[in-house]
Amino acid sequence: MSKIILYDCSPEVTHMVNNLFGEKVAIQNSSFDDQRPLQEFSMVIVETGSKKPEQLLQEIKALRYACNFRNIPIIVMKKKSDTYPKHPYIMAGATEILSLQAPPLACRQILQGYLIPNRQPLDQEMEYLTPFINSTKHVLKTMASINAEYKELYFPSDFRIFGDVSGIIGLSGKTEGTAVITFYWDLARKVISQMMRVTEDQINAEFIHDGVGELINMISGFSKKSFIGKPYHFELSIPTVVLGSGHQIGHPEEASIALVIFDVGESSFALQVCLKPKTKKGNN
Amino acid sequence: MKVIVVDDSLVMRKIIVNVVESLGYEGVHATNGQNLLEILEQCGDEVRLVLLDWNMPGINGIEALETMQRNSRFRAIPVFMVSTESEDVKVEEALAAGAKGYLSKPFTPEELATKIKDILG
Numbered sequence: 025m026s027k028i029i030l031y032d033c034s035p036e037v038t039h040m041v042n043n044l045f046g047e048k049v050a051i052q053n054s055s056f057d058d059q060r061p062l063q064e065f066s067m068v069i070v071e072t073g074s075k076k077p078e079q080l081l082q083e084i085k086a087l088r089y090a091c092n093f094r095n096i097p098i099i100v101m102k103k104k105s106d107t108y109p110k111h112p113y114i115m116a117g118a119t120e121i122l123s124l125q126a127p128p129l130a131c132r133q134i135l136q137g138y139l140i141p142n143r144q145p146l147d148q149e150m151e152y153l154t155p156f157i158n159s160t161k162h163v164l165k166t167m168a169s170i171n172a173e174y175k176e177l178y179f180p181s182d183f184r185i186f187g188d189v190s191g192i193i194g195l196s197g198k199t200e201g202t203a204v205i206t207f208y209w210d211l212a213r214k215v216i217s218q219m220m221r222v223t224e225d226q227i228n229a230e231f232i233h234d235g236v237g238e239l240i241n242m243i244s245g246f247s248k249k250s251f252i253g254k255p256y257h258f259e260l261s262i263p264t265v266v267l268g269s270g271h272q273i274g275h276p277e278e279a280s281i282a283l284v285i286f287d288v289g290e291s292s293f294a295l296q297v298c299l300k301p302k303t304k305k306g307n308n
Numbered sequence: 309m310k311v312i313v314v315d316d317s318l319v320m321r322k323i324i325v326n327v328v329e330s331l332g333y334e335g336v337h338a339t340n341g342q343n344l345l346e347i348l349e350q351c352g353d354e355v356r357l358v359l360l361d362w363n364m365p366g367i368n369g370i371e372a373l374e375t376m377q378r379n380s381r382f383r384a385i386p387v388f389m390v391s392t393e394s395e396d397v398k399v400e401e402a403l404a405a406g407a408k409g410y411l412s413k414p415f416t417p418e419e420l421a422t423k424i425k426d427i428l429g
Contacts, residue, residue, distance in 0.1 A: 166414040167323075220322055221417070235319040241363075242413045245392025252395060260392065262316070262365055 025049060026066040026139050031056050031083070033071045036124065037101050041069060044132045049139070058086035063094055066139055072102040081116045085269065088117025088186045089208065092292040093285050095178045097138040115270055117186050142178035145282065153177065153282055155250035156203065156243065156297050160286060163242045168218035172286040172293070180283050183272045187294060188212065189232060190266045191240035192273060195258035200276050201299035205240045211291040212236055237263035243295070255301040276300045310354045312347055314338040314369065315361040315390070324359055324390065327417045331424055341367025345375060348382050355385050357428060362391035362398070370405055377406040386427055390420070
């Protein structure tokens with residue numbers, strides 16, 4: 025059964041959500057807690073209510089971090105009279121802004137849409153994702169003595185990624201695409217410090233910036249060997265790095281983007297892979 | 309004696325230089341092929357080994373290696389490739405261009421140390 029958590033929601037919102045879903049989902053009320061892992065929940069609902077927008081924006085950011093890259097929708101319920109714009113909530117990590125006065129049928133359809141389970145990857149998608157997954161584990165283990173545990177993958181519809189630092193590498197040749205590794209700052213510092221065999225307090229932003237780029241370079245390079253003679257074979261470009269939560273990564277058009285989540289202890293990091301083999305008719 | 313570590317990644321250079329210095333050599337940083345050639349012009353006679361990445365902006369590793377091979381002053385300096393490129397065809401290309409050995413990333417410091425000791429005796 026899907027579980028939905030409502031943070032600091034009024035009786036009105038709780039009643040509305042209960043009415044929309046009935047016994048089909050388990051609904052839990054809680055006061056805001058940014059330390060609570062959210063992996064067990066299928067949806068998070070917050071309400072603009074009595075909180076100042078700035079406070080709610082900070083809470084949404086914290087909740088998005090607590091999702092640990094999982095595909096968990098964060099829904100903001102607001103009164104129709106609330107004229108604060110939607111955009112800042114979306115930028116902070118919210119998935120949808122719903123009006124409390126919206127027709128219940130429309131609300132139900134929208135929310136139920138977010139509860140549809142992620143699709144499973146096709147065999148042909150796993151053909152190119154498996155080498156990247158294995159390569160990621162191998163690179164982290166070899167370079168930093170870190171055991172990265174593959175947890176899940178999904179195909180996000182939202183290109184924004186809510187981590188702190190992403191290493192990006194363009195892939196070209198028989199196929200075109202991108203590979204992106206995204207970390208929260210603390211885990212990035214731990215990984216780079218173990219790569220360099222120094223203590224974490226010796227790691228500055230420049231090392232993290234550079235090291236995350238080198239990681240995606242090694243992961244892609246090691247994966248590449250698996251694609252010799254296959255349509256997914258590619259050449260590597262020079263990696264780049266992007267900082268800041270909610271950054272958006274450009275990918276080739278009409279290609280599926282897989283987001284793979286790895287756990288390292290209590291933290292997680294994400295690997296995005298987008299590969300699109302060129303067709304004979306295409307831009308070869 | 310100097311070992312030049314050529315890599316556009318600062319973190320990777322530091323990892324490799326740590327290994328080089330643990331073996332008693334002086335590690336010298338070079339950020340790309342152009343930088344390597346400039347350093348060689350200044351102190352090529354003191355250089356025992358070049359550890360060379362492949363994919364770098366500007367003059368890449370293979371281009372730098374080929375330039376060294378064309379220069380009688382630098383031709384005798386052993387070059388060891390340390391690169392993310394790990395396919396056999398790439399290794400063969402590097403060896404054909406004059407590299408004395410090849411180590412694919414990722415690697416452990418122990419693996420790199422063994423390779424350096426093998427080549428420098």
